[in-house]
Amino acid sequence: xxxxxxxxxxxxxxxxxxxxxxxxxxxxxxxxxxxxxxxxxxxxxxxxxxxxxxxxxxxxxxxxxxxxxxxxxxxxxxxxxxxxxxxxxxxxxxxxxxxxxxxxxxxxxxxxxxxxxxxxxxxxxxxxxxxxxxxxxxxxxxxxxxxxxxxxxxxxxxxxxxxxxxxxxxxxxxxxxxxxxxxxxxxxxxxxxxxxxxxxxxxxxxxxxxxxxxxxxxxxxxxxxxxxxxxxxxxxxxxxxxxxxxxxxxxxxxxxxxxxxxxxxxxxxxxxxxxxxxxxxxxxxxxxxxxxxxxxxxxxxxxxxxxxxxxxxxxxxxxxxxxxxxxxxxxxxxxxxxxxxxxxxxxxxxxxxxxxxxxxxxxxxxxxxxxxxxxxxxxxxxxxxxxxxxxxxxxxxxxxxxxxxxxxxxxxxxxxxxxxxxxxxxxxxxxxxxxxxxxxxxxxxxxxxxxxxxxxxxxxxxxxxxxxxxxxxxxxxxxxxxxxxxxxxxxxxxxxxxxxxxxxxxxxxxxxxxxxxxxxxxxxxxxxxxxxxxxxxxxxxxxxxxxxxxxxxxxxxxx
Ligand SMILES: Nc1ncnc2c1ncn2[C@@H]1O[C@H](COP(=O)(O)OP(=O)(O)O)[C@@H](O)[C@H]1O
Ligand SMILES: O=C(CO)[C@H](O)[C@H](O)COP(=O)(O)O
Numbered sequence: 001x002x003x004x005x006x007x008x009x010x011x012x013x014x015x016x017x018x019x020x021x022x023x024x025x026x027x028x029x030x031x032x033x034x035x036x037x038x039x040x041x042x043x044x045x046x047x048x049x050x051x052x053x054x055x056x057x058x059x060x061x062x063x064x065x066x067x068x069x070x071x072x073x074x075x076x077x078x079x080x081x082x083x084x085x086x087x088x089x090x091x092x093x094x095x096x097x098x099x100x101x102x103x104x105x106x107x108x109x110x111x112x113x114x115x116x117x118x119x120x121x122x123x124x125x126x127x128x129x130x131x132x133x134x135x136x137x138x139x140x141x142x143x144x145x146x147x148x149x150x151x152x153x154x155x156x157x158x159x160x161x162x163x164x165x166x167x168x169x170x171x172x173x174x175x176x177x178x179x180x181x182x183x184x185x186x187x188x189x190x191x192x193x194x195x196x197x198x199x200x201x202x203x204x205x206x207x208x209x210x211x212x213x214x215x216x217x218x219x220x221x222x223x224x225x226x227x228x229x230x231x232x233x234x235x236x237x238x239x240x241x242x243x244x245x246x247x248x249x250x251x252x253x254x255x256x257x258x259x260x261x262x263x264x265x266x267x268x269x270x271x272x273x274x275x276x277x278x279x280x281x282x283x284x285x286x287x288x289x290x291x292x293x294x295x296x297x298x299x300x301x302x303x304x305x306x307x308x309x310x311x312x313x314x315x316x317x318x319x320x321x322x323x324x325x326x327x328x329x330x331x332x333x334x335x336x337x338x339x340x341x342x343x344x345x346x347x348x349x350x351x352x353x354x355x356x357x358x359x360x361x362x363x364x365x366x367x368x369x370x371x372x373x374x375x376x377x378x379x380x381x382x383x384x385x386x387x388x389x390x391x392x393x394x395x396x397x398x399x400x401x402x403x404x405x406x407x408x409x410x411x412x413x414x415x416x417x418x419x420x421x422x423x424x425x426x427x428x429x430x431x432x433x434x435x436x437x438x439x440x441x442x443x444x445x446x447x448x449x450x451x452x453x454x455x456x457x458x459x460x461x462x463x464x465x466x467x468x469x470x471x472x473x474x475x476x477x478x479x480x481x482x483x484x485x486x487x488x489x490x491x492x493x494x495x496x497x498x499x500x501x502x503x504x505x506x507x508x509x510x511x512x513x514x515x516x517x518x519x520x521x522x523x524x525x526x527x528x529x530x531x532x533x534x535x536x537x538x539x540x541x542x543x544x545x546x547x548x549x550x551x552x553x554x555x556x557x558x559x
Pocket of ligand 2: 272273
C-alpha cells in the first residue's frame with residue numbers, strides 16, 4: 001500500500017505553521033509559515049481604529065482562515081503528494097483564545113453592528129484585562145470551598161474562559177446578550193472546516209473548569225459570581241465535549257477548495273499547542289515530562305490518578321492522552337528573560353563584538369558563558385521577570401540578581417539567568433515528585449533546544465536528568481497531524497489510537513544532554529540557595545517585590 005499522509009497546523013501567537021507528514025515514520029515532507037496579517041491586535045481595532053486599553057490582546061479570526069488558505073496548499077506543493085493520500089488534518093492552538101459567535105457560528109466581529117466593539121473580537125490567550133474578574137472569581141470560589149480550585153493549583157487564571165466571558169458581560173452586556181456561543185478559537189476553526197461545533201476536552205478541562213465526571217461548576221457557583229451567569233454553561237457554553245483524536249467531521253467542499261484538499265478528508269477535534277507537543281515527541285506514558293521551551297515553558301506530564309500538585313496550571317482526565325490524567329505547569333518567561341537581557345542590558349562592546357564575529361548576541365554570550373564552571377560566577381538569580389506561573393502562581397513577583405561585583409561580566413549574568421530558569425523548572429519537578437507524580441525523564445521541544453546547547457546542558461545538570469530533544473522544529477504541528485491520522489482511522493491508512501500514532505511517527509534526536517556528576521554536585525548547593533531566596537521572597541516573608549510594585553503604581557497614578 002502506498003504511503004498515507006496527514007497535515008498538522010499549529011496556530012501560534014504571531015503566525016500559523018503547517019506540516020505535512022508521512023504516517024509511516026513521521027518524516028516531514030513540507031513545512032510552511034503564514035504570519036497573521038493582523039498580528040496581535042493590542043493598540044487599536046482594524047478598520048475603525050477604536051483604541052484598546054492596556055493589557056488587551058486580540059486577534060482577527062480571518063487570519064486563521066488565511067493560514068489554511070496559504071499554508072496548506074504550500075505544504076501540498078512542497079511535498080508533491082497525491083491528494084487522495086492525505087487522509088487527515090489536525091490542529092493545535094494557543095489557549096484560552098476565545099471568541100463570541102452568533103447562531104450561525106459567525107464571529108460577532110465580522111458583523112457590521114458589532115465590529116467596532118472590542119469585545120466582539122477574539123481574545124488572545126495573553127489578553128490580561130480580565131484580572132479583576134479572575135480575582136473575584138477566585139475569592140468567591142475559595143469562600144464557597146469549591147472543589148475545583150485545587151485542580152488548578154488553587155487559582156483560576158485571568159487568561160481563561162470564565163474570567164474573559166465575565167469581563168465581556170461586565171463591560172459590554174450587549175455583546176454578551178447577542179452571543180449565541182463562546183468558543184475556543186481551536187473549536188471555531190474546526191467548525192469552519194467541518195460545519196460541526198464540538199468542544200474538545202482539553203480546552204474545556206484546562207481553560208473552562210470542566211471535569212470529565214463532574215462537568216462544569218454548579219449553577220449556584222455561577223449565580224454567586226453574577227446572577228446573569230447562572231445558566232452560562234447551559235446556554236453560551238453548551239455543546240458536546242469530546243476527547244482528543246475524535247473525528248470532528250470531514251472537510252466541507254467549500255473549505256476543501258480553499259485549502260487545496262479533497263472534500264471528505266477527516267478532521268480531528270481541536271487541541272492546544274503544548275498538549276499536542278506531548279505525543280509529538282513520542283510521550284504517551286507517565287514519568288516523562290515534556291518541556292515546550294520558547295518565550296515561556298509549558299511543563300506537561302501524564303499520571304494515572306488525579307493528584308493536586310502545588311501551583312500547577314491544571315490536571316485534566318484525558319486532557320493530553322486519552323486514558324491518563326494530563327498535568328500542566330509552567331514558567332511564564334524563559335526565552336523572554338534572555339531576550340530582555342540581550343535587548344536591554346548588554347553593553348555596546350558586546351553587540352559590536354558579536355556583529356564583527358557575525359554571530360547573534362545570544363550566541364556570543366552563550367559561547368563565553370560556556371567557559372565558566374557551575375558556581376564560578378558567584379551569581380544567583382530568581383527567574384520572575386514575568387511573575388511566577390508555577391509553583392507560586394503570583395504575577396506580582398519580579399526578577400532578582402544577586403552576587404554582582406565590579407568584576408561581573410555580561411556573559412556571567414547571562415549564565416546566571418539561564419541557570420535561574422533551570423532552577424525554576426527543578427522547583428516544578430520537585431513539586432510533582434513531592435506529591436508522588438514521578439518525573440523520571442525529560443523531553444524538550446520548541447525553539448530553545450534548537451538554539452542554545454549550554455542552556456540544555458544546564459537543565460540536565462540542575463535537574464540531574466537526561467534530556468531528549470525533539471527532532472522536529474514544529475513538534476506541536478506534528479502532534480496535531482498525529483491526531484489527524486487518528487481521526488482518519490486505521491481502515492483509511494491512519495491509526496487506531498494516538499499511542500500507536502506517536503510510537504510510529506515521533507522522532508527525537510540521537511544525541512541527548514546527560515548530567516555531568518561534578519556539575520550536578522555544585523548545582524545542588526546553588527539550588528538550595530535558590531530555594532531559600534524563592535521562599536523568602538515568594539512565600540510572604542519579605543514582600544518587598546509587592547511593595548515596590550505598589551509604590552511604582554502610586555507614582556504612576558500620581559503623574
Ligand atoms: N540563542 C538563544 N539562546 C537563548 N534564547 C534565545 C536564543 N535565540 C532566541 N532566544 C529566545 O527564544 C525565544 C523564542 O523561542 P521560540 O520557541 O522560537 O518562540 P515561541 O515561544 O514564540 O514559539 C525568544 O524569547 C528569544 O529571546
Ligand atoms: O497557556 C498555554 C498552553 O496551555 C500557552 O502558554 C499559550 O498557548 C501560548 O504559548 P506559546 O506562546 O508558547 O505559543
